[in-house]
Amino acid sequence: xxxxxxxxxxxxxxxxxxxxxxxxxxxxxxxxxxxxxxxxxxxxxxxxxxxxxxxxxxxxxxxxxxxxxxxxxxxxxxxxxxxxxxxxxxxxxxxxxxxxxxxxxxxxxxxxxxxxxxxxxxxxxxxxxxxxxxxxxxxxxxxxxxxxxxxxxxxxxxxxxxxxxxxxxxxxxxxxxxxxxxxxxxxxxxxxxxxxxxxxxxxxxxxxxxxxxxxxxxxxxxxxxxxxxxxxxxxxxxxxxxxxxxxxxxxxxxxxxxxxxxxxxxxxxxxxxxxxxxxxxxxxxxxxxxxxxxxxxxxxxxxxxxxxxxxxxxxxxxxxxxxxxxxxxxxxxxxxxxxxxxxxxxxxxxxxxxxxxxxxxxxxxxxxxxxxxxxxxxxx
Amino acid sequence: xxxxxxxxxxxxxxxxxxxxxxxxxxxxxxxxxxxxxxxxxxxxxxxxxxxxxxxxxxxxxxxxxxxxxxxxxxxxxxxxxxxxxxxxxxxxxxxxxxxxxxxxxxxxxxxxxxxxxxxxxxxxxxxxxxxxxxxxxxxxxxxxxxxxxxxxxxxxxxxxxxxxxxxxxxxxxxxxxxxxxxxxxxxxxxxxxxxxxxxxxxxxxxxxxxxxxxxxxxxx
Numbered sequence: 001x002x003x004x005x006x007x008x009x010x011x012x013x014x015x016x017x018x019x020x021x022x023x024x025x026x027x028x029x030x031x032x033x034x035x036x037x038x039x040x041x042x043x044x045x046x047x048x049x050x051x052x053x054x055x056x057x058x059x060x061x062x063x064x065x066x067x068x069x070x071x072x073x074x075x076x077x078x079x080x081x082x083x084x085x086x087x088x089x090x091x092x093x094x095x096x097x098x099x100x101x102x103x104x105x106x107x108x109x110x111x112x113x114x115x116x117x118x119x120x121x122x123x124x125x126x127x128x129x130x131x132x133x134x135x136x137x138x139x140x141x142x143x144x145x146x147x148x149x150x151x152x153x154x155x156x157x158x159x160x161x162x163x164x165x166x167x168x169x170x171x172x173x174x175x176x177x178x179x180x181x182x183x184x185x186x187x188x189x190x191x192x193x194x195x196x197x198x199x200x201x202x203x204x205x206x207x208x209x210x211x212x213x214x215x216x217x218x219x220x221x222x223x224x225x226x227x228x229x230x231x232x233x234x235x236x237x238x239x240x241x242x243x244x245x246x247x248x249x250x251x252x253x254x255x256x257x258x259x260x261x262x263x264x265x266x267x268x269x270x271x272x273x274x275x276x277x278x279x280x281x282x283x284x285x286x287x288x289x290x291x292x293x294x295x296x297x298x299x300x301x302x303x304x305x306x307x308x309x310x311x312x313x314x315x316x317x318x319x320x321x322x323x324x325x326x327x328x329x330x331x332x333x334x335x336x337x338x339x340x341x342x343x344x345x346x347x348x349x350x351x352x353x354x355x356x357x358x359x360x361x362x363x364x365x366x367x368x369x370x371x372x373x374x375x376x377x378x379x380x
Numbered sequence: 381x382x383x384x385x386x387x388x389x390x391x392x393x394x395x396x397x398x399x400x401x402x403x404x405x406x407x408x409x410x411x412x413x414x415x416x417x418x419x420x421x422x423x424x425x426x427x428x429x430x431x432x433x434x435x436x437x438x439x440x441x442x443x444x445x446x447x448x449x450x451x452x453x454x455x456x457x458x459x460x461x462x463x464x465x466x467x468x469x470x471x472x473x474x475x476x477x478x479x480x481x482x483x484x485x486x487x488x489x490x491x492x493x494x495x496x497x498x499x500x501x502x503x504x505x506x507x508x509x510x511x512x513x514x515x516x517x518x519x520x521x522x523x524x525x526x527x528x529x530x531x532x533x534x535x536x537x538x539x540x541x542x543x544x545x546x547x548x549x550x551x552x553x554x555x556x557x558x559x560x561x562x563x564x565x566x567x568x569x570x571x572x573x574x575x576x577x578x579x580x581x582x583x584x585x586x587x588x589x590x591x592x593x594x595x596x597x598x599x600x
Contacts, residue, residue, distance in 0.1 A: 067477045074478075075471040075502040096479025100504050114546065165554065168597065369546070 010053035011046075011309060013038075013299075014073035016084030016094070021061025022183040022210040026288055027086050029240050030108060031056070032279060033292030034083050040274075041296070047303050055079060059090065061183070061210070067093035074101045080309050081106070083296060086288065087182075087209065088112060088154040095120070104311045106299060108291035110235055110257070112158035113368040119311065121318060122338040123295040123330075124288070125258050127162045128367040130235050133343050134256035135166040137358055138233055143202025144172035149192055149216065152179040156207030159235065162370070163205055175201050184212045189219035196230075197223060206234045213237055214245040217253065227252030231347075238286035239352060247352040257287040258341035259327035260354040268326040284352060285326075291339075294325035298332065330363055338366030416522055417442040422456060424448045424464040425488055434463065434488075434513035441522065457482045461526060463509060464488065471502040478504040480536075484529035486521050548586035555589035558596050 015034055017027040035054060042051045055077050059065035066085060073079045074097060082098065083106045085091040091107055098105045098119040110124040138146075146167055150156030156179065164174055176199045180188045189212075196204060208216045213236070220232060233254045239261055242250035261272060261284050271293065275285050302318040303309065319334035331340045340363045346354025421443045425431045431447075438445045448456070454475045455462055464470065466487040476482045486507040487500060500508065507525035509517065552574065559570035574592075578585040 071471070071478060078498075093477070096477050100479030101502065114543070165550075173597070 008050055010051045011303065012053045012055060012077065012079050014070070014077065014079040014082035014084070015054045015056040016059055016066055016069055016073070016082060016090075017056075017086070018061045019058045022212070023061040023086055025211060025213075025244050026209075026236075026238070026240050026286070027061075029286055029289040030084075030086065030292040032275075033108070033289040034296055036275060036278060037293045037296035037300075041300050047300050048307050052300070063087065063089040063093045066090040067097055070094040070097040070103075070105075071101075074098075074103050080104060080311055081299065081314070083108070083292065083299075085109065088158075091120075092154070102311050104314055106295045108295050109288055112155050112162065113370065114158065115368060116336060118315065118337070120337065121295070121298075121315075121332060122336075122366070122368070123291045123298070123332075123341075124339075125235070125256075125341055125343075126338060126366050126368045127159060128370055128372065129258065129341050129343050129364045130256040131159065131163055131166060133358060133360070134233060134235070134254075134345060135163065135170060135172075137256075137345050138203045138205075138254070139167075139170060139172055142229075142231065144170075145175045145200075145202045146172060147175055147196055147199060147201035147204045148177040148207070149196075149204060150179050150207035151182045151184070151209050151212060153182050155209070159207055160205075175199050180208065180212060182212075183210065184215070186215040186219070188212070189215050192216075193219045193223045193225075197225070200230075202230060204230060204232045206232050207236065208234075209236050211244075213241045217241075217245045217249045221249045238288060239284035239354070240286045240289070242348050242352045243284060247348075247350055250348040250352065251350050252347065254345060254347050254357075255354060256343065256345045258344060259285075259287040259290040259325075260344060260346045260356060261285045262346070262353050262356060263327055263344070265326075265328060267324050267328075271326040287327075290326050294323055294327075294330060295339075297325075298323050328363065333366045336366050336368050338368055340365045412523075413441060413519070415526075416519075419443045419461055419522070419526070420459045421445050421461045421463065421522075422448055422459040424451055424455065424462065426465070430490075430511040430513065434509070434511075434518065437513050437515055437518035438463075438522070440515070441519065443522070455483075455485075459483050461486065461522065461529075463521075465490070466499065466503070466508075468499070470499070474503065478502075481506075481529065481532070484525040486525045548584070548589070551586055551589040551593060555592040558592060562596075 015031065017031040018024055019028055019031065038052045038054055041047060046052060055073060057069040059069050070082060073082055080103045082103060085094060085107050086109045088111050094105055095117060099117060103119060105120045106123065107120055108123045110130060113126040148160050150160060167174060176195060178192045178195060206216060217232060231253050235256055237255045238257060272285055276283060298318065298321060301323065302314055302321060306313045306317050318332050320332065322329060322331040327342050333340050343360040343364050344356055345358040346356050349355050421438055423435055423445060426449060427447060435445055435447060453473060455464060455473050457475055461484045463486045466489050484506045485503065486509050487503055487505045488509045490511060506528040507521045509521050555574060556567060556570045559565060559573060560567060574585050574588050577588045
C-alpha cells in the first residue's frame with residue numbers, strides 16, 4: 001500500500017464509475033475525466049518518476065456494488081486512494097469502507113452537503129456554491145412559485161429541503177412536489193407534467209438524475225411548455241445530459257454549476273481541446289468531468305510532495321492546496337476537506353452549450369453545513 | 381478486569397495485593413462473566429486439539445457455541461461473535477462491508493508462517509486469538525472483541541443521532557424565527573412556546589418545529 005522507496009513501480013489507484021446502468025451517461029464522462037488526467041500525468045513522466053496505474057471497476061449503477069468494489073480495491077488490490085461515485089447513495093456505500101480501512105475517496109460530484117469525513121475529499125459543489133445563487137437568479141428572472149420534481153433518493157430529498165428553506169426565506173413558495181423512482185421510465189413523467197401544467201408554477205426545480213433526466217425534459221417539450229416562461233432549473237443537468245435529450249429539447253433551461261464548457265480561460269481552452277482530440281469533436285465537457293479531471297491533478301500535486309500514498313500524509317498535505325482548474329483557481333478548503341469552487345448559472349442554447357448568465361467574482365468557500373447561512377438567506 | 385477485582389479487594393484493611401483473590405473477587409468475576417452467557421458464538425476452525433480446547437473454553441463461559449468446518453464461502457451473519465481461522469482469502473469471505481460489521485470478529489492465528497498485519501487490517505477484526513486457547517486468553521478475546529464491536533456500534537449510532545439533531549436544530553431555528561415574526565415575541569418566548577407545545581403534545585420539539593414550518597407554508 002505504501003511504497004516510498006526508490007522504485008519505478010506504478011502508483012496504483014482505484015476508479016469507481018458506472019459504465020452501465022442508468023447512471024452511465026454522466027459517470028462515463030467522470031471516468032473519462034479521471035483517465036484523461038492520469039494519461040496526461042503519465043505522459044509527463046508520472047509522479048516522481050513513477051506512473052499512475054488505475055484499477056477500474058464498473059459498479060453498474062448499483063449502490064451496494066460500490067461498497068463491495070471499494071472493499072475489493074482496498075483489500076485485494078491493495079489500493080488506498082479511490083476516485084469515484086456520483087450518487088450520494090453510492091458515496092454512502094463507500095464511506096464505511098474507506099473510514100474503517102483508512103483509505104481516501106475523492107468524490108467529484110455536487111451533493112446535498114451536511115457530511116464530513118476524514119476519509120473523503122469532496123470536489124463537487126455543495127448547496128452554498130450552487131443552490132443559493134440559483135434560487136436568487138430564478139426569482140429575479142422568472143418568479144417565486146416553484147415546483148419540485150426529483151428522483152426518489154437521498155440527494156433530491158435533501159437538496160429540496162435546502163431549496164425549500166431558501167425559497168421560503170426569500171418570500172417564494174413551493175406549489176408542488178413530485179418524485180419518480182431512481183431509474184424511472186419515460187412514462188413516469190406524463191402524470192408529473194400534467195400536474196405541472198395544472199399548477200402553473202413559475203419555475204420547475206429538478207433534481208432528477210441519470211437517464212430519467214432525458215425523459216423529464218422530453219416530456220416537458222412534448223407537453224408544449226415554454227422554457228422562456230417556465231424553465232426547468234437544475235443542479236445536475238450538464239452538457240452530457242443536454243446532448244442525450246437533444247439540443248432543441250434542452251434549449252432555454254437553466255443549470256447552476258461551477259463549470260460549463262463555455263467558461264473562457266486558457267486552462268479551459270486547453271482542457272476542452274485535448275478532450276475533443278481524444279474523444280471526438282462532438283463530445284462536450286461538463287462539470288462532473290471537470291471535477292474528475294482536476295481532482296486527479298490535485299492528487300498528483302499532493303503525491304509529488306508526500307511521495308507516499310499513506311492516507312494521513314496525503315490528507316494533511318492536500319489541505320489548503322490550490323490548483324488552476326479549467327473552471328478557474330480552486331483550492332481544497334482545510335476546514336471541511338471540500339473544494340472552494342466557482343458559482344455559475346448557465347442557460348442552454350441551441351448548440352447544447354450553456355450561455356453564462358451569472359458568474360461569481362471569485363471562488364466561493366465550501367460551507368457544507370450551511371453555517372454561514374444559518375438564518376438569513378434573505379433575498380437580496 | 382481481574383485486576384480491578386483485585387484492586388477492590390486491596391481497598392480493605394488487609395494491605396496490598398499479595399493476598400489471593402477471596403470470595404468477593406470471585407463473585408465479581410462471575411458477574412463479569414455473566415455477560416458471556418448465551419452469547420451466540422461460531423467457531424470456524426479445524427476441530428484439532430487446539431480447536432477443541434477453544435470450543436471447551438467457550439462452553440465453560442456458558443456461550444452457545446456452534447462449530448463450523450470446512451470454512452464456508454461466506455461467514456454466517458447470525459452470530460454475536462465469530463472466531464475464524466485466519467486465511468489469505470478471509471476478507472473475501474466476510475459478507476459485510478468493513479466499517480459495518482454484523483458480528484464481532486476474532487481471527488485465529490495458528491502461529492505458522494509469516495505474520496501478515498495487512499491481512500488482519502483488511503479483515504477489520506475486533507481481536508486476534510493465538511493458540512493454545514487458555515481460559516485467560518479466551519476470556520480476554522471474547523470481552524475485548526465484544527466490547528470493541530459494541531463500542532463501534534454505539535459510535536455509529538451517535539453519528540446518526542448527531543446528523544438527525546443537526547437537522548432538528550435547523551428546523552427549531554426556523555420555527556423560532558417564524559414565531560418571532562408572526563407572534564411578535566422574543567426569542568426566549570418563541571423557544572418556550574415550542575417547548576411547551578412539545579411537552580403538552582408529547583412529541584419532540586423537532587416535530588413541533590416542523591409542524592409550524594409546514595403549516596406556515598400551507599397558510600402563506
